Amino acid sequence: MSRLAKERYAVMIEKLKRSGLKSTPQRLAIMRVLSENKEHPSVEAINKRLQKKFPGISQATVYRNIMLIKSLGEVLEIGFAGGGSRYDGRKPYSHPHVVCLECGKIIDPELASLRDMTREIAAGSGFEIKSFRLDFFGLCPACRNRK
Amino acid sequence: MSRLAKERYAVMIEKLKRSGLKSTPQRLAIMRVLSENKEHPSVEAINKRLQKKFPGISQATVYRNIMLIKSLGEVLEIGFAGGGSRYDGRKPYSHPHVVCLECGKIIDPELASLRDMTREIAAGSGFEIKSFRLDFFGLCPACRNRK
């Protein structure tokens, strides 16, 4: 468990306690996975990962706890229209993503030119901006070669 | 029907004929709505608009034809995870949107600082970028005042 993962996990635990909710083994395990997994896992992936330690853990429990952690503001949901959300528990705030159309891989890219975009939008539209979603879709290096 | 709408409609008709598909009244009407409606209408909104001219037009027909027009590359689908896509038949290519969290209004903002983002992402990630999705979420002027 990396330093960042430990920190993220600690913050989640902290918020959990502060809100008076229970620390069940399943819940803590889900938080741990979200804290350390860099691959923007799906509910299915998280469930699969937990089967080793919690044989028979319910899909519903994973959904429920992710929902809860999201309500605590500690995980970013990247939902897609076709169904199948992906989650980022390491950076629970708006940030850009690059998605591979072939294999579904998702990465967090650097993007310096993002700086003043929100400000520009707010000024131009009169909207009060709360969050954003920026996805780039394409083919990852591996899938490009495979063609 | 504005000049732009007429042009968009003409392009859709053109592609439809070139692909050997039939020009049914329902299909043409759906294309017309997509060409002229600036509000990023939903399937439900399109269906509602068409009830006047085609009482009893099937929801399935609207879905099917939007799917078809999308496959022709003539409408942009803005799908949301919670279900309920919105469509832009005036600008059928990747462009940013500003979405009101309160009333669902969607507008096409100006965004000069968008310029070299795709290039920067491609260079930094090694991905071959095909499209992007950029949404800003917030409160529109009307909904801000209403609070």
Add this chain to the structure above:
DNA sequence: TCGCAATTGATAATCATTATCAATTATGAA
């Protein structure tokens, strides 16, 4: 005008997510 593939309308199926509910469990008070 005909013949038929394409299209429509009605409806069932799908699939991720959410709700329901009885059984289990974490937690704090006694």
Add this chain to the structure above:
DNA sequence: TTCATAATTGATAATGATTATCAATTGCGA
């Protein structure tokens, strides 16, 4: 430590947007 009880879990039903199915209808070329 034992208890009381509200929270949580696991199993499963319900939901809602989308997609598939299929018989009846229709656009369009021969």
